[in-house]
Amino acid sequence: MNQIPALIRVFSYLSLLTVGGGMAAFPEMKTLTVEVHKWLTFPQLIHLYSVGQMAPGPNMMMIVAIGQWAGGTLGALVVLVAFFGPTAILAFIVARAWRKLEKWRWRTSIQQGLAPVSIGLLLAGCFSMAKGAITGTETAAIAVGVLLILLRYKVNPALLVLGGAALGLFSFLPK
Amino acid sequence: MSDAAAKASLQPGAAAAAAPADVPIGQIFLEFLTIGATSFGGVVPYLRASLVTKRHWIDDKEFVEMLSISQSLPGLNATNMAVLVGEKLRGALGSIAAIIGVCLPGAVLMFAVGIFYHRHGDHVWITAALKGVAAAAVGLILSTVVGLSQKSLTGKFDFVFIALTVLAVNRLHLGVPRTLIGVGIIAILWHRPRKEQKESAVQ
Numbered sequence: 001m002n003q004i005p006a007l008i009r010v011f012s013y014l015s016l017l018t019v020g021g022g023m024a025a026f027p028e029m030k031t032l033t034v035e036v037h038k039w040l041t042f043p044q045l046i047h048l049y050s051v052g053q054m055a056p057g058p059n060m061m062m063i064v065a066i067g068q069w070a071g072g073t074l075g076a077l078v079v080l081v082a083f084f085g086p087t088a089i090l091a092f093i094v095a096r097a098w099r100k101l102e103k104w105r106w107r108t109s110i111q112q113g114l115a116p117v118s119i120g121l122l123l124a125g126c127f128s129m130a131k132g133a134i135t136g137t138e139t140a141a142i143a144v145g146v147l148l149i150l151l152r153y154k155v156n157p158a159l160l161v162l163g164g165a166a167l168g169l170f171s172f173l174p175k
Numbered sequence: 176m177s178d179a180a181a182k183a184s185l186q187p188g189a190a191a192a193a194a195p196a197d198v199p200i201g202q203i204f205l206e207f208l209t210i211g212a213t214s215f216g217g218v219v220p221y222l223r224a225s226l227v228t229k230r231h232w233i234d235d236k237e238f239v240e241m242l243s244i245s246q247s248l249p250g251l252n253a254t255n256m257a258v259l260v261g262e263k264l265r266g267a268l269g270s271i272a273a274i275i276g277v278c279l280p281g282a283v284l285m286f287a288v289g290i291f292y293h294r295h296g297d298h299v300w301i302t303a304a305l306k307g308v309a310a311a312a313v314g315l316i317l318s319t320v321v322g323l324s325q326k327s328l329t330g331k332f333d334f335v336f337i338a339l340t341v342l343a344v345n346r347l348h349l350g351v352p353r354t355l356i357g358v359g360i361i362a363i364l365w366h367r368p369r370k371e372q373k374e375s376a377v378q
Contacts, residue, residue: 016249017351020323023316027344028351044296047305050312051288057211057281058218058253064282065289076286080278087250088274091258092267098244105368113363114247116333117355119323120340124354126316127345132309139310146314151321158216161311168307174299 003070004078006037011063011082018087020118022060026125039070046132053161058084138171198232198264200272206230207257207276218253218277226260233260246327253277329366336362 010032017025026049033039040048045066052062060083067079101107134140146160206225214221219242226232233241245255254274261273295301324337336358343354 017355018251019249019355020246021319022251023319025351044292046309047292047296048285048289050305050309051292052281052285053312053315054215054308055281055284055288056214056218057277057279058251060251061278061281061285062289064285065292068286068289069293076282076289080282084250084254084274084278087248088254088258088270091245091248091250091255092262092270094244094248095259095262106363109363109366109368111243111247112329112366113336114359115323115327115329116336117340117359117362118246119320119328120337120358121344121351121355122316122323123320123337124341124344124351126313126320127341129309129316130313133306133313134310135306139306139313142307142310143314143317146311147317147321150315150318156216157315157318161216161308161315164307164309164311164314165304166307168304168310169300170307172303172306 003037003039004075007067007071007075007078008082010037011067011079012086015083015086016090017121018060019114020122021125022058023125023129024118024121027128030128033066037070039066042132046129049129050133050161050164054158138167142167198269200265200268203261203264203269204272204276207261207273208279209276211277212280214253219256222253222256222260232264237263243327246323332365333362336365 014025014029014032017028030042030045034042034045048062048065053059055061063079063083064076067075067077069075071078098107130143134143142164146157146164149155149160150157210218210221210225223235223238227235227238241256241259242252244259245252248255250258254277257273257277258270261269261271263269265272292301296305328334339361340354340358343349343358344351349357
């Protein structure tokens with residue numbers, strides 16, 4: 001079945017939910033890509049997202065893989081445009097308008113008001129991912145370890161994710 | 176190196192905030208392509224190092240301002256910043272060159288990773304490693320949440336809005352859009368312009 005129209009619909013919709021970061025759209029992404037369209041399983045979604053954290057560039061490039069699975073190379077391209085196009089156009093329009101609104105008093109209100117909501121959305125996305133990713137003591141220890149290291153030291157997060165891979169091999173390989 | 180940027184910064188008349196005149200589209204594309212290919216572990220510090228420190232395309236104040244706009248809008252920081260900086264330098268074409276540049280390397284990489292994972296994802300070594308990777312990613316997102324909270328929250332009551340948002344999405348399953356609009360409006364009204372701020376805001 002041709003998945004291209006569905007890919008366009010789903011990813012342009014998800015695009016508009018990424019307030020504060022890609023993670024904000026995660027709960028909705030799970031519902032649409034896993035439960036509704038069954039393009040991949042929940043563990044696969046978590047794996048792709050996590051591997052994507054090691055790639056350079058914007059951290060939601062894993063959507064390309066979902067597009068490729070569901071619709072081949074065209075699917076990958078379509079997803080890329082659908083996911084980054086709408087927000088890019090919005091940012092472009094706002095970039096022009098925002099300067100004119102410099103004196104508008106609600107401008108600060110909007111920024112201050114959206115800050116906690118976008119943080120909440122990131123956290124909600126994080127919890128919904130943790131449900132699948134934190135499965136026991138080892139995974140919980142890795143997550144907490146990474147969090148504490150990042151809060152305390154200036155380390156490149158991609159290296160810590162790579163470290164997570166090493167710990168995963170160490171902990172979960174069948175003996 | 177960057178002749179245009181160097182000339183622009185040497186011009187005595189050029190205001191600090193003004194865009195260096197006529198940065199070539201190709202140069203914008205290449206600069207963002209480089210950022211897109213090298214920014215392991217988060218794009219924002221790389222953007223700053225490249226656009227502010229190396230190229231002088233924008234100054235630090237503009238960078239912070241653009242970042243806060245990027246954060247309030249839907250879209251990833253990396254791509255929103257590319258659009259904003261590209262727009263400032265060369266209008267619509269600049270935006271397009273910047274966003275394609277910053278996305279291209281990661282997209283090609285994840286395209287390949289996706290194919291590889293689809294074929295070999297059930298290999299025991301890979302599932303074991305990915306379990307660790309996913310757990311580490313959770314820790315990484317949490318650290319982003321903490322970092323953003325320290326940087327962008329303006330009052331104690333903001334934690335109530337964070338809690339409301341999490342509750343609405345994870346417990347009440349209201350969905351992201353309804354939560355965003357509902358809690359968003361309440362939070363914006365809570366931070367509404369106050370009388371005493373009027374003077375300083377208008378000046």
